[in-house]
Amino acid sequence: MEATNPCGEQPLLPYEACNLGSINLGLFIKDECTPEADVDWDSLRDSVHESIRFLDNVIDANNYPLEQIHDICTANRKIGLGIMGFADALYKLGVAYNSDDGVAWGERFMKFVNDESHNYSEKLATERGNFPNWANSHWDTKYHRPMRNSCSTTVAPTGTISIIADCSGGIEPMFSLAFFRNVLKGQDEGKAPMIESNKTFEKVARARFLQRGTHGSDCQGRHPRSY
Secondary structure: OOEEOOOOOOEEOOOOOOOEEEEEHHHHEEOOOOOOOEEOHHHHHHHHHHHHHHHHHHHHHOOOOOHHHHHHHHHHOOOEEEEEOHHHHHHHHOOOOOOHHHHHHHHHHHHHHHHHHHHHHHHHHHHHOOOOOOOOOHHHHOOOOOOOOOOOEOOOOOOOHHHHHOOOOOOOOOOOOEEEEOOOOOOOOOOOOEEEEOHHHHHHHHHHHHHOOOOOOOOOOOOOOOO
């Protein structure tokens, strides 16, 4: 290991490129904001599998500017599937981010994504072949497991794509549930900004305002101080 990419989440060998994608966990909560809230694991599994196939395809679709970049990227076929919307998922589950349950959910989510990404990369290996440097790698000598991609997961900050997807960034908590976003160069702070607020917060606030303090069907869940 000699370097990482600029955000530091992906260790890279010389000339390697960063080929990342992230899944919005907040979209996979069913019965959200109710005591029955849970994760749609089957849909999440399908999304992981589709994402791994897509990212593997990107390696071959890329137009590499240097021969060295092409050679190392196609030899290791390194990809990084991560997550975003983790805080949103916890809100919808009624779990406090800064709780033991929050930590446990983080481990459960990422173990699932990690395991399923490897399962599908192994499936791709049977269809398309192992990554060329597979022989004598840990996948060969330690795990004795076919694998299309030498690496399959990472946790990126998703600073830009989480804005596009309108979800919480990466695995981070929301720094504010409602805020002004100033995006224009030279713009005076607070003047003509984009006003943004968390959608789950809006739902809870409206429910609590209408119910005037009663404990109705909102995202209080098991942790009233989750928000």
